[in-house]
Structures are given as C-alpha cells and as structure tokens.
Amino acid sequence: EAQVTQNPRYLITVTGKKLTVTCSQNMNHEYMSWYRQDPGLGLRQIYYSMNVEVTDKGDVPEGYKVSRKEKRNFPLILESPSPNQTSLYFCASSTTTGGYSPLHFGNGTRLTVT
Amino acid sequence: GNSVTQMEGPVTLSEEAFLTINCTYTATGYPSLFWYVQYPGEGLQLLLKATKADDKGSNKGFEATYRKETTSFHLEKGSVQVSDSAVYFCALSGTGNNRKLIWGLGTSLAVNP
Numbered sequence: 001e002a003q004v005t006q007n008p009r010y011l012i013t014v015t016g017k018k019l020t021v022t023c024s025q026n027m028n029h030e031y032m033s034w035y036r037q038d039p040g041l042g043l044r045q046i047y048y049s050m051n052v053e054v055t056d057k058g059d060v061p062e063g064y065k066v067s068r069k070e071k072r073n074f075p076l077i078l079e080s081p082s083p084n085q086t087s088l089y090f091c092a093s094s095t096t097t098g099g100y101s102p103l104h105f106g107n108g109t110r111l112t113v114t
Numbered sequence: 115g116n117s118v119t120q121m122e123g124p125v126t127l128s129e130e131a132f133l134t135i136n137c138t139y140t141a142t143g144y145p146s147l148f149w150y151v152q153y154p155g156e157g158l159q160l161l162l163k164a165t166k167a168d169d170k171g172s173n174k175g176f177e178a179t180y181r182k183e184t185t186s187f188h189l190e191k192g193s194v195q196v197s198d199s200a201v202y203f204c205a206l207s208g209t210g211n212n213r214k215l216i217w218g219l220g221t222s223l224a225v226n227p
Contacts, residue, residue: 042219058214090157105157
C-alpha cells in the first residue's frame with residue numbers, strides 16, 4: 001500500500017531534549033516536505049526537499065533541521081525543543097513529474113514540549 | 115503575494131443538507147487549485163483539483179469550479195453524510211521549484227444524523 005509513515009504518532013518531551021520524528025514513503029517520490037499545523041494558523045511549511053541531498057527552508061524553519069540521505073526518508077530533527085514547538089506535524093511527499101502532483105500526507109505526529 | 119481565504123467554521127449541518135464552503139484566492143499567473151480533506155486523526159488527502167479556468171474538479175459527490183473572473187473555488191456537495199465530517203482545506207499551487215501549496219486556514223464541518 002502506498003503510504004507516508006511518520007513515527008511516533010504522539011510524543012511528549014521536555015525543553016532542550018533532542019528528538020527526531022521519522023518520515024518514510026514507499027512511492028519513490030522525489031519531493032518531501034514537513035508542515036506544522038496550529039489552530040488559527042493553518043498549515044505552515046518547515047522544510048522541503050526536492051531530491052536526495054537537496055533540502056531548503058520553508059516558511060518556519062527556525063529550531064528545526066532535516067536531512068535527506070535516502071530518497072524514502074526525511075527525518076525532522078529538533079535539536080533543542082522549546083514549548084512553542086508544541087504542534088501537530090505532518091510529513092508529505094509527491095512526485096515531481098507529470099505536472100503538479102498531489103501531496104500524500106502521513107497521519108501526523110502530535111508533539112508536546114513541556 | 116499569493117493567498118487563499120476560506121470561510122471560517124465550524125459549519126454544522128444535518129444529514130442530506132446542501133454544503134457550500136467558500137474559497138477565494140489572490141494569485142499572479144495561473145495557479146492550480148485544490149481542496150484537501152482531513153478526517154479526524156488522519157493526515158490530509160486530496161479531495162479534488164482544477165488546473166485551469168472553468169475546470170470543474172469532482173470527487174465523492176463534491177464539486178468545485180475554478181472561476182477566474184471571481185477568483186473563487188467554492189466547494190459544494192448536494193447531500194452531505196455524517197461521514198463527510200472533517201476539516202476542508204482550500205489551497206493553490208506555489209511558484210518556482212518549491213512545490214509548496216498556499217493553504218487556507220481550513221473549515222471544520224460537522225454533519226449530524
């Protein structure tokens with residue numbers, strides 16, 4: 001089954017403790033992206049990647065890191081989480097061929113930083 | 115810059131009622147327009163899209179027409195079901211290499227039996 005898999009689904013952590021949210025897709029998609037979703041603010045892009053070893057900042061990259069060493073994986077790293085990073089995070093992927101292809105989303109990771 | 119404005123929710127309807135969720139946009143060029151749906155506890159998924167003016171996207175009984183003259187892409191369904199309860203997002207395609215979508219804030223729909 002074609003899917004984007006994020007782990008974990010729920011995470012509670014404390015300020016300053018490094019964490020990684022994993023994202024993996026099995027559709028051989030070139031493009032991957034991370035979003036955060038907050039009430040009243042909608043979806044905001046954190047980082048995106050056009051292909052392996054190619055990443056770039058989205059609208060709200062501060063406090064986050066990403067890497068794209070393999071095509072299928074695009075982990076989101078919070079080196080020193082802070083409470084304002086409490087949010088619902090989504091990973092998404094799409095192909096970049098054949099026109100504007102739809103984004104496929106994971107089921108989300110709800111992060112709480114205390 | 116490009117932007118999307120959609121009606122605020124929540125919207126509460128009875129089963130079999132008619133649904134309209136308004137979406138208007140501001141954009142340069144000729145963007146593609148999308149409606150995504152987010153069911154409880156899940157990620158977003160594409161509901162329908164339109165890539166040029168006067169195109170009508172449709173799926174699962176939902177429809178939206180790309181109206182360039184009114185810069186609108188309103189979502190409609192003739193008879194909603196309880197299973198349509200979700201959050202609906204209007205979006206338009208960005209420009210350049212970043213395939214980032216410009217998102218509306220989402221409209222929550224609750225359908226009561």
